[in-house]
Amino acid sequence: MSIALPKLNPHKSLTNRGRWQFYLTLGLITNATIWISALLYLKFVPPTYTSHSAIAVPGEGSSVNVNLPNIGEASYQNSTPYSGGSTQDPRENYKFIAESLPILKEAAQHLSMSSKQFGKPQIKLVVNSAIMEVNFKGASPQEARNKSLAFYQVFETKLDRIRSQGVTRRNVAFQIALDTSKKKLEIAQKRLSNYKIHSGLNSSERLRELLGTIEQLRRQKAEVLAQQQQANDRLKQISADLNSSAQLVADALTLKTDRVFQQNLKDYSETKAALDVLSSKFLPNAPIVVEQEAKREAAEKALLNQSQFLLGRQISLASLRQLDLSSNSDSAREQLFQQLMIVRADRTGLQGQAQRLDKQIIQFEDRLKKLTEQENTLDALKRDVEVAKAVFSSNLAKLDLGKSNIFGSYPLMEIVTEPTLADTPSWPRQEFVLVGTILCSLFVSTGLGLHWLRQGKTSTGK
Missing domain, CATH: 1.20.1500 (YheA-like fold)
Structure with missing residues (x-):
């Protein structure tokens, strides 16, 4: 029994060897380019450092109750967006103010930088908490930290101005109400005094x-x-x-x-x-x-x-x-x-x-009837005076309490994490570049190999 061996085609073998050498050379050149580019990127791209910090925004409103002896009770309450079951996250207000151009421009001026050089902070709202993460990037660890410190300084000043403006507006409204209640009290007291003079009834003793x-x-x-x-x-x-x-x-x-x-x-x-x-x-x-x-x-x-x-x-x-x-x-x-x-x-x-x-x-019963009517009028005038006193005292208490409470609409911001001084650059990260280069080289090599195999099968089939 004899076995028939296929005849070798010297020309096809030479073609396969040339194709394999071509793809190998192409792969080497491509991988060398990828690795040289990665190394050049790591060497010449300037590093970027990040300063991390976090602030807490309290979520409760302010409420004050004052008991006024023999007059009544004065209450003052600042309802804020942080209470009442609102679906809106109030930290968005702070985020909007923090990212506003005037804030960033003023902070950049503190560091003698342009707004473009200063950049924008990266602000992240931590879910189910009152924490806001604030990150600033810089060419050096100290620059990133200085940006954070300048930002907080300007941000706090801006919040203080907003609070002062709010307090001023509230005080104006309270002052108007106080002046109105004061006039009503003076009118009520004058009516009571005039009635006592004309009626001759000063008390219930008579x-x-x-x-x-x-x-x-x-x-x-x-x-x-x-x-x-x-x-x-x-x-x-x-x-x-x-x-x-x-x-x-x-x-x-x-x-x-x-x-x-x-x-x-x-x-x-x-x-x-x-x-x-x-x-x-x-x-x-x-x-x-x-x-x-x-x-x-x-x-x-x-x-x-x-x-x-x-x-x-x-x-x-x-x-x-x-x-x-x-x-x-x-x-x-x-x-x-x-x-x-x-x-x-x-x-x-x-x-x-x-x-x-x-x-x-x-005669005395007629006099009693007249005095009873006068006493009813006198009691009504006294009640008017007491009500006017209570309203005036309440408005006065609200004005005093409002002046002392400036954190109603914008609570005091607390820095829970001071701006950090980075030890290593946040970008470029060498490990990320190396992993990306390896993956890229692997994908290119795999792709060239698969393409070589496919062409080989195509040539054999012909």
Whole structure:
């Protein structure tokens, strides 16, 4: 058994060898170029150094409460974007200010640099914290650190200016409110003072004194009414003992104690008795009878006129006959008459006293009603003054507290990490350049090799 060997083509072998030598040379040249470029980059590119620092921005607002004795409570609160569950990160405000051109330009002037040479800071907001990382690059470690220090100095000054402007605006608003509340307080105090002068009511003492006076008068009236009732009961008892009404007994006693009436009664009785004697002897038309009749009528008229004068009302002769007007009554009955007059006079006096007390009570009650209305007005004016005082004191406290609290809208910035002085350059980093050069060389070599193999397969297939 014989094996057939392929015949070698000397021309194809020479072609493959030339292609392999071409790709090897190309790979060597390409890798040499890559490595020479990397070494030249490391040698001639100026190094860059980074100064690292970090600041903390507190996230709480400020709130102050002040208790004012006998007036009320004054509260002052600065609500900031850092509180209240806002979805906006307030550190963005600080970042915007830090990256603004005026800040960077002023910081560059501190180092006698241009804005382009100074550059911009690299600011990073740490998630779920109040930390801001601030990095500055420089040609040397000290330059990078100086940029950070100049930046913080200018940044703090800018924040102080913003805070001062905010405090000034707030104080202006508080001052306007304070002036307004002060004018209202002065007006309320003036109204209260004028009302006290015109009404004469300075306090509630007069009202309490008047209430006490009315209560005392009512007690006196109750006592007088009780005494009057006792007098009425006594009058009824004496009238029952005399077997006559109190009015008739009083009329009889009044007439009996008057001398003129007694004389008129005597004259009337004598003329009437003489007329009765003459009437029994002579005819009615007899001159002596007519003359005596005229005397009797004159005595009767005088008697009725005097009784009307004493009793204050007209009374008939028949009514006078019903009264016990005889002057020879027994002493016991006479004493009852005198007691009846005394009790009747006491009752009349008590009635008059009760009426006077009623008038006084009505007058004092009218005065009480007027004073009550005045006191209500006075209390309303006092409340206005107290409210005005509370508002004025509150605005004054807010003004004082506002002046002392300048970190409400822009809290105090705290540097938690001082600007560092770099030991090694941040760029170019030799390890990064070497790794990149190796990877680049590997990719180029691999690519050339794969391309050589592909061409070899293509030539074999043909």
